Amino acid sequence: MIAAKAICVLIFNFIMYFAFGSLITVRRHGDWSATLTITVGFFAYYALFAIVCLPVMLTYRPLSLLARLWMIPCAAILVISSVLYGKCWIGKAKDIAGDMVHNRSFWICAAAVTALSVAAVAVTYNFTLDAAYYVANVTTNVDTDMINVYDPFTGNWQDHFELRYVFATYSVNDSVICSITKLPALVMTKGVMSVTIMMIVNGLYAGISRFFFDDKRRTVMYVLMMFVNCMFISIYTSSNFLMTRTYEGKSIVGNISLIVIFYMYMLLVSGKDIRGLFIMLFIVCMGTSTVSSTANMVIPAQVFALFVPYAVIKKKYVIILKSFACIIPEILMMLIYVMYVKGYFAIYTFPR
Amino acid sequence: MQGVNVFENGIGYLMKCLSLYCSGTGYFIMYLFAVLLILVKGERRDREIFLPDALMLLVTVFNPVVPVVLDRIFDVNNEYYRLFWLAPVVIIVPYAAVSVIYDAPKGAKRTAVAALTMLMFVLGGNFVYADGFNVAENVYKIPDELIEISSLIHNDSGSEYTRAFFEYEYNMEIRQYDPKMLLCIDREDYLYAMNYSYTDEMLADDNKPTNRILALLVRNQKVNEERFKDALEQTDTEYIVLTAGHPQAAFIKKAGLYEIGRTATHVIYKYDLDDPAVFGLVDYSDAEHRFSYRRLK
Numbered sequence: 001m002i003a004a005k006a007i008c009v010l011i012f013n014f015i016m017y018f019a020f021g022s023l024i025t026v027r028r029h030g031d032w033s034a035t036l037t038i039t040v041g042f043f044a045y046y047a048l049f050a051i052v053c054l055p056v057m058l059t060y061r062p063l064s065l066l067a068r069l070w071m072i073p074c075a076a077i078l079v080i081s082s083v084l085y086g087k088c089w090i091g092k093a094k095d096i097a098g099d100m101v102h103n104r105s106f107w108i109c110a111a112a113v114t115a116l117s118v119a120a121v122a123v124t125y126n127f128t129l130d131a132a133y134y135v136a137n138v139t140t141n142v143d144t145d146m147i148n149v150y151d152p153f154t155g156n157w158q159d160h161f162e163l164r165y166v167f168a169t170y171s172v173n174d175s176v177i178c179s180i181t182k183l184p185a186l187v188m189t190k191g192v193m194s195v196t197i198m199m200i201v202n203g204l205y206a207g208i209s210r211f212f213f214d215d216k217r218r219t220v221m222y223v224l225m226m227f228v229n230c231m232f233i234s235i236y237t238s239s240n241f242l243m244t245r246t247y248e249g250k251s252i253v254g255n256i257s258l259i260v261i262f263y264m265y266m267l268l269v270s271g272k273d274i275r276g277l278f279i280m281l282f283i284v285c286m287g288t289s290t291v292s293s294t295a296n297m298v299i300p301a302q303v304f305a306l307f308v309p310y311a312v313i314k315k316k317y318v319i320i321l322k323s324f325a326c327i328i329p330e331i332l333m334m335l336i337y338v339m340y341v342k343g344y345f346a347i348y349t350f351p352r
Numbered sequence: 353m354q355g356v357n358v359f360e361n362g363i364g365y366l367m368k369c370l371s372l373y374c375s376g377t378g379y380f381i382m383y384l385f386a387v388l389l390i391l392v393k394g395e396r397r398d399r400e401i402f403l404p405d406a407l408m409l410l411v412t413v414f415n416p417v418v419p420v421v422l423d424r425i426f427d428v429n430n431e432y433y434r435l436f437w438l439a440p441v442v443i444i445v446p447y448a449a450v451s452v453i454y455d456a457p458k459g460a461k462r463t464a465v466a467a468l469t470m471l472m473f474v475l476g477g478n479f480v481y482a483d484g485f486n487v488a489e490n491v492y493k494i495p496d497e498l499i500e501i502s503s504l505i506h507n508d509s510g511s512e513y514t515r516a517f518f519e520y521e522y523n524m525e526i527r528q529y530d531p532k533m534l535l536c537i538d539r540e541d542y543l544y545a546m547n548y549s550y551t552d553e554m555l556a557d558d559n560k561p562t563n564r565i566l567a568l569l570v571r572n573q574k575v576n577e578e579r580f581k582d583a584l585e586q587t588d589t590e591y592i593v594l595t596a597g598h599p600q601a602a603f604i605k606k607a608g609l610y611e612i613g614r615t616a617t618h619v620i621y622k623y624d625l626d627d628p629a630v631f632g633l634v635d636y637s638d639a640e641h642r643f644s645y646r647r648l649k
Contacts, residue, residue, distance in 0.1 A: 059641040125488040135528040143531035155534035224446035231477025234375030309404035
């Protein structure tokens with residue numbers, strides 16, 4: 001029963017990411033990427049979730065209320081997206097099916113590597129200290145029907161919100177899903193989300209390897225990308241986070257956000273006509289800032305390291321402004337966090 | 353990064369950080385080779401993609417002065433390594449490898465180059481499952497024994513919430529499974545006691561009851577029996593779960609705790625509190641639902 005529920009939530013995740021992403025990436029009369037749609041949709045989903053979640057959390061309303069509220073935009077976006085882009089989805093599905101026939105070896109290999117990596121993260125046991133916060137926070141939220149007001153480590157009531165985590169509402173979404181589906185938090189986080197993240201990462205690797213090569217070399221590159229993740233292991237590398245702490249926000253930042261930003265940059269450099277690229281980049285940056293506070297440091301650095309030199313080399317200085325606009329969410333979060341750490345303010349968990 | 357800080361190491365911080373980050377793997381060196389390869393032999397598109405980024409990273413993230421400057425504004429000691437994630441190792445190394453392999457003439461030479469490349473990938477890395485493929489015991493991905501312990505305690509307790517002490521791994525894992533199990537020691541305190549960030553003198557500070565619990569059960573320091581029981585009373589700790597054969601088992605039995613159950617490797621002890629607390633959730637039903645913050649400066 002738990003396994004069946006977990007599979008349903010996994011499917012639900014991808015449907016929602018696809019619906020959210022379609023509103024941003026799908027072009028009715030042009031080419032669009034299913035990989036980018038899912039990835040950008042993933043961040044759009046968490047960005048919008050944060051907007052709905054924060055007012056509920058900061059006014060001490062219950063998790064169950066948030067769960068009910070969150071169903072409204074989800075249902076609305078699913079309907080709107082289906083109506084607007086249903087035909088495009090069918091067209092894309094046909095294109096992918098055709099591609100599967102023509103590039104059978106690549107798809108078989110991609111399916112095998114994805115299945116192996118997904119199975120690996122789904123069944124392995126890994127002890128990590130950070131799970132004591134992230135997973136326990138989900139169980140605590142569900143148990144208390146409140147949002148982030150109890151200390152996940154001990155279960156004690158907290159006087160004020162811990163700002164390092166308060167804007168990273170990604171794990172609150174897990175709480176919402178657990179609250180609705182009654183799926184155990186450990187299954188949701190370490191099972192469903194690990195598989196979700198690993199599948200998105202594989203999708204991105206497939207997209208990147210196909211960007212560089214259009215023959216059998218792309219299959220080799222794709223396999224090697226996953227192989228590097230299995231070998232480039234120390235407790236600090238993003239590959240280690242992917243393989244052992246897949247569901248954590250930091251893993252998403254290191255293995256999805258940074259990679260998809262690089263992918264977008266590759267598309268920009270190659271001159272491919274990707275309309276709304278900087279809107280997608282903004283969504284990715286904003287969504288990432290709601291996934292982990294690590295984003296506040298690495299995302300601005302990544303955006304600047306990639307897009308500023310490009311703007312200077314190509315003398316397209318407007319790109320610098322666009323890049324800066326994309327990282328405004330991170331800069332705001334960083335400022336708020338620094339003010340909190342320096343002791344300028346506290347946000348209480350009870351009205352005073 | 354553990355044990356490395358900017359203040360002590362200055363501009364040497366970056367190299368120490370990188371060395372810990374790579375931990376004996378050769379992938380970062382492969383990254384540098386891949387960048388050089390693209391510089392020398394890459395097509396225009398590939399140069400445009402990889403080289404400006406590599407140069408930017410070289411003058412920023414991998415500049416030894418940068419962490420020193422940054423540390424004056426933010427505390428970067430623990431998290432600077434995450435900036436190393438910006439180097440697209442996972443993209444550029446496989447890309448360069450494929451280019452090298454397919455640049456070799458077809459046949460035996462290409463096979464040899466491919467074999468050598470794979471050998472380099474294998475020998476230059478630490479395999480993620482080098483210590484074994486640890487399959488989870490159950491769908492929750494926590495030890496079966498922990499689930500058994502949780503059940504034994506709740507069956508004994510009779511109240512919805514109860515407070516307990518667990519040893520390291522179980523202390524970190526129990527609340528992921530069982531939110532009704534409150535803990536007397538939080539993660540940071542446990543870690544600081546375990547890695548001696550808390551000195552003996554700090555733990556000897558009698559004002560904090562959790563110090564006495566940590567001193568006895570984590571550091572095996574001498575603690576007065578009455579003061580230990582007082583710590584359990586003050587923290588409302590009713591249960592202590594220890595590995596069978598724990599060096600303090602005799603002490604806690606002498607202090608009046610008694611065994612209420614055991615699993616394959618753990619023993620659960622109970623302490624009868626003089627005045628057991630009834631834990632409940634904070635009542636928000638009458639709370640005014642408004643944002644509440646305070647400017648402290």
